[in-house]
Amino acid sequence: MNAHPMPTSTLSLVRTPLVTVEKLRVDMPLGRSGASVNIVDGVDFTIGVGERMALVGESGSGKSITARALMQLDRVAKVTGKVDFEGTDLLKLSDREMRKLRGSSIAMVFQDPMSFLDPLMTIGDQVAETLRIRGIGKAEARKRALSVLDELGVDRAAERINAYPHEFSGGMRQRVVLAMALVGEPRLLIADEPTTALDVRVQDQVLDLLDDVSTRRGLAVLLITHDLGVVAGFADRVMVMYSGRIVEDGEVGDVFARPRHPYTQGLIKAVPRIDQDHAKLYAIPGAPPPPMNRPNGCTFHPRCDQRFERCSQDVPVMLPVGRTRVACHLHDGKGI
Ligand SMILES: Nc1ncnc2c1ncn2[C@@H]1O[C@H](COP(=O)(O)OP(=O)(O)OP(=O)(O)O)[C@@H](O)[C@H]1O
Numbered sequence: 650m651n652a653h654p655m656p657t658s659t660l661s662l663v664r665t666p667l668v669t670v671e672k673l674r675v676d677m678p679l680g681r682s683g684a685s686v687n688i689v690d691g692v693d694f695t696i697g698v699g700e701r702m703a704l705v706g707e708s709g710s711g712k713s714i715t716a717r718a719l720m721q722l723d724r725v726a727k728v729t730g731k732v733d734f735e736g737t738d739l740l741k742l743s744d745r746e747m748r749k750l751r752g753s754s755i756a757m758v759f760q761d762p763m764s765f766l767d768p769l770m771t772i773g774d775q776v777a778e779t780l781r782i783r784g785i786g787k788a789e790a791r792k793r794a795l796s797v798l799d800e801l802g803v804d805r806a807a808e809r810i811n812a813y814p815h816e817f818s819g820g821m822r823q824r825v826v827l828a829m830a831l832v833g834e835p836r837l838l839i840a841d842e843p844t845t846a847l848d849v850r851v852q853d854q855v856l857d858l859l860d861d862v863s864t865r866r867g868l869a870v871l872l873i874t875h876d877l878g879v880v881a882g883f884a885d886r887v888m889v890m891y892s893g894r895i896v897e898d899g900e901v902g903d904v905f906a907r908p909r910h911p912y913t914q915g916l917i918k919a920v921p922r923i924d925q926d927h928a929k930l931y932a933i934p935g936a937p938p939p940p941m942n943r944p945n946g947c948t949f950h951p952r953c954d955q956r957f958e959r960c961s962q963d964v965p966v967m968l969p970v971g972r973t974r975v976a977c978h979l980h981d982g983k984g985i
């Protein structure tokens with residue numbers, strides 16, 4: 650017996666790390682000129698075993714490119730830094746090793762299931778394919794495909810395994826895509842706006858399902874979303890991304906109760922409320938800068954209502970503030 654049991658509120662802080670990302674930087678080539686543009690600018694984070702991490706931020710902040718870099722999905726991208734997955738640096742793996750790892754250790758689902766599904770292949774064959782390319786026999790692959798479709802609430806799975814994608818509704822197709830991702834029993838699932846294209850009711854069903862599967866399997870999830878309501882309902886922790894950097898990272902309860910970064914404060918203030926007059930909807934003024942034209946200092950400073958002199962000069966670094974990490978000069982202890 651432990652004489653000093655840990656308070657439950659700090660338990661999630663001591664999860665065993667599954668993925669540790671250090672100084673992740675992604676540059677994309679600009680046409681054929683040889684020049685490139687920086688998209689992700691030195692990102693650090695950890696996702697624990699079984700943890701649900703949300704990644705939020707306005708369009709163009711670099712969320713998808715970050716996620717894709719973890720799996721090395723963009724062939725032309727120049728990715729540097731370190732992505733430690735249970736002791737292996739994924740950025741050092743060969744294409745072949747990385748292909749083996751995709752699906753079995755890390756899997757990814759995207760917003761638009763239709764673009765991911767082959768219209769000419771049955772659902773069952775598509776789900777089984779992840780296993781077939783790993784050398785698993787046809788009968789066994791089919792058996793596991795059926796079991797995962799069943800787990801994901803596709804009723805009459807034994808029959809519908811022979812159906813084609815067009816015979817499924819949007820929500821069902823997203824379940825199939827999830828089944829394709831989960832059949833290889835990954836430890837981390839990256840879900841990039843998996844429910845954005847679905848109506849609210851189906852969205853809730855898919856999220857409940859993800860919730861169940863993640864609990865049952867101890868599966869870590871990196872969920873990319875625009876919807877802070879989804880973050881509140883689903884995630885343990887949230888990272889806020891702005892212009893290629895993480896600006897705040899903490900437990901969902903802490904960040905929502907007390908957002909420290911003015912950008913996080915703006916995102917939360919901009920969430921429409923049911924009792925709110927449409928005319929009074931808040932929007933953060935201005936727009937995020939294009940990656941090739943980022944302002945000096947804190948890249949958010951031109952839009953920030955709390956900026957002061959240092960903000961346009963020095964780049965803020967992530968520092969712990971309470972249980973959260975924040976990159977903002979307001980919180981670096983140096984004063985205004
Ligand atoms: N292949 C590419 N080459 C050059 N720039 C790219 C490429 N893909 C994306 N970008 C740029 O990188 C930036 C980040 O893109 P990313 O898709 O990661 O944003 P995001 O945060 O996922 O946005 P959204 O919420 O709209 O999905 C954007 O400015 C985008 O225009």
Ligand SMILES: [Mg+2]
Binds near residue numbers: 712714
């Ligand atoms: Mg995206």
